[in-house]
Amino acid sequence: MPITFDACTFGYRRGRPVFDGLSVELPHGSVVLLGPNGAGKSTLMSLAATASRPWSGRLRLGTLDAADRGQRRAWRRRVSWLPQSTAPYPGLTVREQVAHSGWLKGMSRSDAWEASERSLRRVGLADLAERSGSHLSGGQLRRVGIAQALVHDADVILMDEPSAGLDPVQYGTLRELLRTMADDVTFVVSTHDSRDLAETYSQVLVLTEGTVRFQGTVTEFLALAPGEGEELRRAETAYRGLVGAEG
Amino acid sequence: MHRQWKRRCTAVPSVWAAVALVPLLFWYVRDAWAANAWEAGGAVTLTLAFIAPVCAGLAAWEARRLTVAEVHRTAPVRSALRIACDRLTPVLALGAGALAVTTVFVFARTGHLPGAGIAAVWCAVVVSHVLAAFVFARAVPNTLGVAAPVLLSWVVIAYPPSMSPDWLRHLTGGGLHTCCAADSVVAPQALIGPLLLGAGTAVAAGIAVAAGRRLLAVALALAVAGASLVGAVHLVRDVPATPSAPRAVEELHCAGTEPELCLWPEEESRRAWLRQSLSTAYDALAEVGISPPARIGSMRWDERTTPLYAGEDVTTGLVAQDVSAGVLPEREPDCAAESEDYYGGEVYAALVLWLVFTASGSDAPPEEAIWPSEDVELAQQVVRRPPHEQRAWYQHNRRALTTCGVEPLLTADAPPRA
Numbered sequence A: 001m002p003i004t005f006d007a008c009t010f011g012y013r014r015g016r017p018v019f020d021g022l023s024v025e026l027p028h029g030s031v032v033l034l035g036p037n038g039a040g041k042s043t044l045m046s047l048a049a050t051a052s053r054p055w056s057g058r059l060r061l062g063t064l065d066a067a068d069r070g071q072r073r074a075w076r077r078r079v080s081w082l083p084q085s086t087a088p089y090p091g092l093t094v095r096e097q098v099a100h101s102g103w104l105k106g107m108s109r110s111d112a113w114e115a116s117e118r119s120l121r122r123v124g125l126a127d128l129a130e131r132s133g134s135h136l137s138g139g140q141l142r143r144v145g146i147a148q149a150l151v152h153d154a155d156v157i158l159m160d161e162p163s164a165g166l167d168p169v170q171y172g173t174l175r176e177l178l179r180t181m182a183d184d185v186t187f188v189v190s191t192h193d194s195r196d197l198a199e200t201y202s203q204v205l206v207l208t209e210g211t212v213r214f215q216g217t218v219t220e221f222l223a224l225a226p227g228e229g230e231e232l233r234r235a236e237t238a239y240r241g242l243v244g245a246e247g
Numbered sequence B: 001m002h003r004q005w006k007r008r009c010t011a012v013p014s015v016w017a018a019v020a021l022v023p024l025l026f027w028y029v030r031d032a033w034a035a036n037a038w039e040a041g042g043a044v045t046l047t048l049a050f051i052a053p054v055c056a057g058l059a060a061w062e063a064r065r066l067t068v069a070e071v072h073r074t075a076p077v078r079s080a081l082r083i084a085c086d087r088l089t090p091v092l093a094l095g096a097g098a099l100a101v102t103t104v105f106v107f108a109r110t111g112h113l114p115g116a117g118i119a120a121v122w123c124a125v126v127v128s129h130v131l132a133a134f135v136f137a138r139a140v141p142n143t144l145g146v147a148a149p150v151l152l153s154w155v156v157i158a159y160p161p162s163m164s165p166d167w168l169r170h171l172t173g174g175g176l177h178t179c180c181a182a183d184s185v186v187a188p189q190a191l192i193g194p195l196l197l198g199a200g201t202a203v204a205a206g207i208a209v210a211a212g213r214r215l216l217a218v219a220l221a222l223a224v225a226g227a228s229l230v231g232a233v234h235l236v237r238d239v240p241a242t243p244s245a246p247r248a249v250e251e252l253h254c255a256g257t258e259p260e261l262c263l264w265p266e267e268e269s270r271r272a273w274l275r276q277s278l279s280t281a282y283d284a285l286a287e288v289g290i291s292p293p294a295r296i297g298s299m300r301w302d303e304r305t306t307p308l309y310a311g312e313d314v315t316t317g318l319v320a321q322d323v324s325a326g327v328l329p330e331r332e333p334d335c336a337a338e339s340e341d342y343y344g345g346e347v348y349a350a351l352v353l354w355l356v357f358t359a360s361g362s363d364a365p366p367e368e369a370i371w372p373s374e375d376v377e378l379a380q381q382v383v384r385r386p387p388h389e390q391r392a393w394y395q396h397n398r399r400a401l402t403t404c405g406v407e408p409l410l411t412a413d414a415p416p417r418a
Helices: A041-048 A069-078 A094-104 A109-122 A138-150 A168-181 A218-222 A231-246 B002-011 B013-028 B037-046 B048-068 B080-110 B116-139 B143-158 B166-171 B188-211 B215-236 B265-287 B316-327 B344-360 B373-383 B387-402
Strands: A003-013 A016-026 A030-034 A056-061 A079-082 A156-160 A186-190 A203-208 A211-217 B184-186 B244-246 B253-255 B260-263 B295-297 B305-307
Touching: A003 A041, A016 A041, A016 A056, A016 A211, A030 A041, A041 A079, A041 A156, A041 A186, A069 A079, A079 A138, A094 A109, A094 A138, A109 A138, A138 A156, A138 A168, A168 A186, A203 A218, A203 A231, A211 A218, A211 A231, A218 A231, B013 B048, B013 B080, B037 B048, B037 B080, B037 B116, B037 B184, B048 B080, B048 B116, B048 B143, B080 B116, B080 B188, B116 B143, B116 B188, B166 B188, B166 B215, B184 B188, B188 B215, B253 B265, B260 B265, B265 B316, B265 B344, B295 B316, B305 B316, B316 B344, B344 B373, B344 B387, B373 B387
Parallel strands: A030 A186, A030 A203, A079 A156, A156 A186, B260 B295, B295 B305
Antiparallel strands: A003 A016, A003 A056, A203 A211, B184 B244, B253 B260
16 A cells, blocks of 8 residues: 655754655555665654654545544554654553554554564564563564554554664564565665665665655666675665765 | 453552552541531542542653653554543542542541532542643653642642632632531532632643644643633632531421421431420529520521531530520620620620529530639539529629620629619
8 A cells, every 4th residue: 555745845843844845655565765864764754654744745545645634543543653763661561562552553452462462473572571661672672663563463564763773683583574574564664774675675765855866676776786796785885876975 | 361450450550559548548537527418528628638649640650651652653543632541541540439438438437428519529629630740741751740740739739728818728629628517508619619620620631632732722721721710710719718608498497396496407316315405404494584595406597596506416515505505695785895884794604604504404514615714613603502592693694794884793692682
């Protein structure tokens, strides 16, 4: 289910828009969002999650319009969002925190409780389910955040820097998770990490200073760095070519 | 599932707060005394100084948890108001439960159940403190956001009852603990005022929770809160320190003659005992030629009626005292204000005591009041004199009480012949 930005303008301060008339479509499939710091990746995610509202322009998820209050509820039910940081919910265990996220996304308490167990198993945190979130490491907490994003079986999953703080093993688990999800849902991942692009994603979107510098398939993206060589190096070369020295 | 519920109970701070709060409330009302439902309500009202701050603190803590967990950043489907209700339900349940438990304690101790009106005020106060604390803690996302509502809630409940002007105390229901004697009911304004302010504050806080920091919502919330404050002040501004109004005379049931005895419905169970005590007193006074009042009742609604205390702890001494007070004139003669040779006040206490001794057949002063020892001694000496001398002493001093220029007889001797 694609998310369409149609001439959207948005910023955090009047007169200083992050996006000025942005038009872009986040297509169905697995999309990686690349760009330097301050390019607007997190803001794009926030708008796509309807956590922020554009000053002007239209934002649509399939036939749903984000400006419509009733449709926004349906939108939020279909879209889950992992923000840049995950905070523990004081006084709750990991499973309770994940279940609470499901409830916040409109699930019944009993359904959310059942789903929380599945979700924690998917991110490899089942054995920490009864532990307080306050006692987890940064990487573990990040996985709790991912479990929260997965708990309500959304059609679209937006993840802002999901691999931040993960060790190589945890990163591998995340990559496998994303691969398995690719067939069922649309997911958009914002990251600085150019590893495993071809294996994990089908589409690449590069943002700089609030504008789309590139949108296409991974193959098209890697083709920007012609020649032989390992994928990571080609991806970095392609990326640098698009964003220049700031990247 | 059982484990989940058990965990849900132990994870809710309100459950732990209840464990600490309920014994404190029990301790606080352990000596509660009330002669009627209003006084029982007053006893429970005093415990708001504990219940409201605890609930406000818990509400602020729930707001802080939502802020720390950045719940509203995750674009939830549930509305902000629904999420707040979910977090505040245990807090409100604690408030309602604490009030209910305290009411049961007071009822068990006094046998009187507070009315629905005063209970509505408690609920309005607790709900408004909870919602206001929640909004405050959402706006001030640090430790101060949790600590300040506890302190503010306590100050708002505990301080106004001792402050001037009087209407300040009635804004928060703080004056209700001084209400009411059996012959009065609470002034409606003293109930509606805090109800209005509590409801207005709660609605304003609800708007703030639902609409967030949007300018229009903040303005609307402030307007609602301000309007409820102005309305509440307008209602209570003329309510005296004790927020009571006379009870409807129609509720009194009058029966019998010599005297006609008028009692409130809740005093009917004591009618036979009172009738017996009154007969004894009236017969004793008649023996010395004194005609006691023809009508006596729990409320004085006209000049002909002598007030009688008919509470649960009434004694024959108190009955004799009320009858005696009804025999004597209620106020000094008009000449006392203009003339310097009015001395009746000097003998008033001795006259009352003599009447009480005569009516009760005992020469022990009533324990319910403190009497000057010289008046007690004088009355005791007079009551031992022959009846005709007692009567002459009484008539002379009664004349001194009602006339200027007549010196009272402050010894037990018979008065000089006129």
